[in-house]
Amino acid sequence: MKVNNKKKVVQVENVSMHFNMSSEKLDSLKEYFIKLLKRQLFFKKYVAIDNISFSIEQGDVFGIVGLNGCGKSTTLKIISGILKPTMGSVVVSGSVAPLIELGAGFDMELTARENIYLNGAVLGYSKKLIDEKFDEIVEFSEMREFLDVPMKNYSSGMVARIAFAIATIVQPDILIVDEILSVGDFHFQEKCNRRIEQMMKNGTTIVLVSHDIEQIQSLCNKVMWLEKGKIKMLGGVKEVCESYKNS
Amino acid sequence: MLKAYWRDFVKFIPLLVGLTSRDFKLKYRRSFLGILWSMLNPLLIMLVLTSVFAIILRQQPIGMPFAVYYITGATLFNFFNEASSSSMSSIIGNAPLIKKVYIPKYIFVLEKCSFSFINMLFSLIAMMGVILFYVITGEVKLHLTVFLIFIPIIFIFVFSVGVGLILSALSVFFRDITHIWGVLITLWMYFTPLIYSIDLLRDHGLEWVVKLNPLFYFVDDFRNLMICGIFPSMDHFLISFCICSATLLLGMLIFRIFQDRFILHI
Numbered sequence: 236m237k238v239n240n241k242k243k244v245v246q247v248e249n250v251s252m253h254f255n256m257s258s259e260k261l262d263s264l265k266e267y268f269i270k271l272l273k274r275q276l277f278f279k280k281y282v283a284i285d286n287i288s289f290s291i292e293q294g295d296v297f298g299i300v301g302l303n304g305c306g307k308s309t310t311l312k313i314i315s316g317i318l319k320p321t322m323g324s325v326v327v328s329g330s331v332a333p334l335i336e337l338g339a340g341f342d343m344e345l346t347a348r349e350n351i352y353l354n355g356a357v358l359g360y361s362k363k364l365i366d367e368k369f370d371e372i373v374e375f376s377e378m379r380e381f382l383d384v385p386m387k388n389y390s391s392g393m394v395a396r397i398a399f400a401i402a403t404i405v406q407p408d409i410l411i412v413d414e415i416l417s418v419g420d421f422h423f424q425e426k427c428n429r430r431i432e433q434m435m436k437n438g439t440t441i442v443l444v445s446h447d448i449e450q451i452q453s454l455c456n457k458v459m460w461l462e463k464g465k466i467k468m469l470g471g472v473k474e475v476c477e478s479y480k481n482s
Numbered sequence: 483m484l485k486a487y488w489r490d491f492v493k494f495i496p497l498l499v500g501l502t503s504r505d506f507k508l509k510y511r512r513s514f515l516g517i518l519w520s521m522l523n524p525l526l527i528m529l530v531l532t533s534v535f536a537i538i539l540r541q542q543p544i545g546m547p548f549a550v551y552y553i554t555g556a557t558l559f560n561f562f563n564e565a566s567s568s569s570m571s572s573i574i575g576n577a578p579l580i581k582k583v584y585i586p587k588y589i590f591v592l593e594k595c596s597f598s599f600i601n602m603l604f605s606l607i608a609m610m611g612v613i614l615f616y617v618i619t620g621e622v623k624l625h626l627t628v629f630l631i632f633i634p635i636i637f638i639f640v641f642s643v644g645v646g647l648i649l650s651a652l653s654v655f656f657r658d659i660t661h662i663w664g665v666l667i668t669l670w671m672y673f674t675p676l677i678y679s680i681d682l683l684r685d686h687g688l689e690w691v692v693k694l695n696p697l698f699y700f701v702d703d704f705r706n707l708m709i710c711g712i713f714p715s716m717d718h719f720l721i722s723f724c725i726c727s728a729t730l731l732l733g734m735l736i737f738r739i740f741q742d743r744f745i746l747h748i
Contacts, residue, residue: 254746265658316584319742331584339582344508356500357583359493 242328244409244440245291245314250323252284252309252464283309285464286323291409291457296441298455298472300448300479305461307444308413311335314442315411329408329440332358336413337398343387347378347397350386354401368404375426376400396423403430409440452476494589501593506600520604521611524560528553528612535677544679546709547621553612554708555676555701557605558634562642562697563667565598569646570653571660577748587741588734591646599639613708625711633714634704640726641696647733651740654747674701696725 284306291297299307312318313325315333340357341350351372355365365372373379376396386394403410410431435441435454445451451458451472458475460468468475510516532549544551572590573580580587616622653659674697675683683689692698699722703714714722 317580317582318745333583336582340579342504342508344511345504349504349507353500353504356494356497357579357585360496362496362499 241292241294243290244293244328245442246324246326247290247310247314248288248324248326249286250284250288250313250320250325251282251286252306252313252318253321254281254283282464284313284320287461287464287466288323289459289466289469291440291442293440294435294438295457296435296443296455298451298458299442299444299461300446300451300458300475301461301467306464307461308335310461311411311413311442311444314409327409330405331409331411332402332405332407333411334399334402334413335411337395337402341386341394341398344385346383346385347389348382351397351401354398355404358402360405364405372397372400372404375430392420392423399427403434406434406437406439409442410434412441412443412445414445448476448480490586494586497585498589498593498596501589502597502600505593505597517604520601521608524553524557524605525608525612528556531677544681547616549612550616550622550709551679551705552677553609554705555674557602557609558638558701558704559671559674559676559697560605561598561602562638562645563671564601565595565639565642566645566649567663567667568594568598569642570649570663572646573650573654573744574657574660574748580745580748587744588647588737591650591737592643595639595643595646598642602635622709623711625707625709627707627711627713630713631704631707633719634700634707634722637703637722637726638697638700641700641729644726644729644731644733647730647737651737651744654740654744670695670697674698676701696722696729699725 287310299310301307309318311333312335313320314327315331315335316327317333317335340354342353345353351369352362352365356362373382376399378393378397381389381393386397389397412431431441431454441454443451443454455472458468458470458472458479459466460475460479468478510519513519515522528549531552535548535552569591572594573587576590579585613622613624617624649659649663673692673695675692680689680692680698680702683692699718703718703722706712706714
């Protein structure tokens with residue numbers, strides 16, 4: 236067993252996330268008042284995450300496995316601050332780079348060059364930093380000849396290349412990866428994997444969601460298995476993956 | 483606590499600039515006259531209204547050419563109209579981004595207001611053109627108070643941000659607001675002395691109606707500084723100041739209460 240003297244970079248305590256699963260979405264004021272008067276204004280509560288606690292230490296490669304709808308992506312969104320949990324507390328120390336969906340901040344009407352700056356700003360980078368790293372981004376994505384083409388004319392793989400290149404240009408303290416490595420051709424996938432491994436070497440903590448159990452086994456040192464919003468198992472990669480595969 | 487907010491804000495200033503310049507690029511992409519439209523539009527509308535009012539309605543004495551009277555008020559009002567309407571849908575419109583990255587959400591409201599503000603600066607150039615025309619013909623005199631017009635402009639900007647925050651937060655939960663706002667703003671326009679003078683209402687004893695309208699104070703002070711060389715009275719200034727601060731605070735409060743639930747409704 237390792238000695239627990241490392242810094243905890245992510246601490247999740249008793250976190251629950253509830254969604255309103257109203258069968259019809261009340262978007263209008265009229266409906267709202269009618270329902271209010273009829274006293275039909277109750278929502279079916281859907282518990283996406285049910286009172287989970289865990290912590291991630293610096294340098295960990297933390298894998299999350301589980302079936303569809305078990306709360307994996309919700310957990311990632313809570314860690315990256317996109318969702319506020321209904322209950323419980325999340326403490327994250329350090330910068331977080333979420334690779335939750337590549338190219339979320341892209342405006343397809345703009346050219347790739349313009350989007351690199353805009354998306355960089357979305358991720359909180361300064362213009363000066365992007366100026367410095369611009370060539371590196373373009374080199375990595377191998378998209379130089381299409382730089383001034385509006386991105387609506389790009390293929391999804393091309394969009395992903397640019398997006399990955401921007402998102403990983405700065406070494407974050409915590410990198411959150413949600414099954415994005417399935418995009419792009421195998422050559423680019425390898426390139427992405429190499430970059431992530433490089434970051435691991437430099438001490439970045441990685442939180443990884445994947446259905447590819449081989450990938451989890453080869454990359455992670457700690458795995459959490461979620462089932463219906465609860466932690467089914469949490470521990471070393473070997474034991475968890477074995478029982479997950481056998482379930 | 484406040485320090486953390488400030489650091490968050492500073493970190494996302496480049497985003498504010500980036501989003502504003504995106505809006506700017508997209509608005510004028512593929513139009514020949516491009517940015518000139520920001521100046522041409524208010525001019526053309528002013529021409530239409532001036533000719534209509536010169537012919538159809540007998541003009542009330544307003545102490546200055548109608549064109550000048552109209553364009554000074556309309557420049558400010560159009561800014562408010564554009565800023566509030568675009569802020570209102572800014573949260574809904576940026577749903578894909580909000581769902582995937584953490585960004586302080588008020589940035590989107592601020593961005594729409596800044597974009598409208600830049601548009602207003604161009605309209606101000608058009609306005610200056612009209613005023614200079616009348617200065618040359620001798621119907622209008624310029625005063626040194628012109629340099630103080632930034633005061634009502636700052637007021638109306640802050641007021642618009644406040645209204646924008648309220649509207650954007652509420653419209654996430656009740657989309658009806660986006661439909662009714664167009665009607666309300668038209669109503670609001672007629673309660674603002676843009677095409678009539680407040681003296682006209684005074685004659686009918688309806689002056690108090692307009693005085694309930696926050697925009698009246700901004701528009702009136704703006705016109706007085708711009709054309710008449712009159713400083714805003716102290717109570718006008720205080721009223722404006724109170725209205726702005728109250729609206730902004732209320733907006734921030736409402737926005738803060740609702741912002742964590744936006745993501746579940748967009």
